[in-house]
Amino acid sequence: MKSRCDGIFSVYIKKEIMSTVSYYTAEGLKKLREELDQLKSIERPKASQAIAEARDKGDLSENAEYDAAKEAQGMLEMRIAKLEEVHSNARLIDETHLDVSKVLVLSNVKIKNQANGMELKYTLVAESEADLKSGKISVTSPIGKGLLGKSVGQVAEITVPNGKLNFEVLEISRD
Structure with a gap:
């Protein structure tokens, strides 16, 4: 038997899911895809390379360059995840x-x-x-x-x- 709470919860979840849908023009959706592609294919490899270069410089416990590169990579991954979420909920306006x-x-x-x-x-x-x-x-x-x-x-x-x-x-x- 379904409780009243379950019904309210499912309505809340549906509302939350629906509220993330955003509508785009063809131009806007193209720009979103281009930015996401840029981050994944160019910026992500650059971040990995920066971490590898900092790692090669020795002791990681006192390596500020390594810490900065890891933090930059984390910020980049957060941006990619956010754009992927936006892209997955994007709808083209007819x-x-x-x-x-x-x-x-x-x-x-x-x-x-x-x-x-x-x-x-x-x-x-x-x-x-x-x-x-x-x-x-x-x-x-x-x-x-x-x-x-x-x-x-x-x-x-x-x-x-x-x-x-x-x-x-x-x-x-x-x-």
Whole structure:
């Protein structure tokens, strides 16, 4: 017989597993794979070589170079493990099935700050692909969250550290 605790636990586990899924554009997924390949095929052998060279220098108990090389290898392995986990939970976004009438991930959105009349253009992307310099903001950022689901003409009231901002959605498009 299944207890209530088992049911709650399985829901919690499913929620935890589902919360690690991240969505990527083809470009973002390609960059993730390239970084992982770089770390595994180039950086990992370099770290092993550095450890071997430090080991050859004598007494390991007083060899700071060896300790540093081992620590660097540990950090590298942690980074590889994290990227492998992210990659295994990555999902490619099928842009052909996205609704263009509402702001969604991969939307190019033109908004107007109602307080000062300033117009801004952003592309909403997954958190891992955000780059404010190129106009890509995360869907998990305060502005991204506030814009999600809005249509042209709607106003998004967004709470930011300095207070509340109101942005009118002027245009929504996809490239």
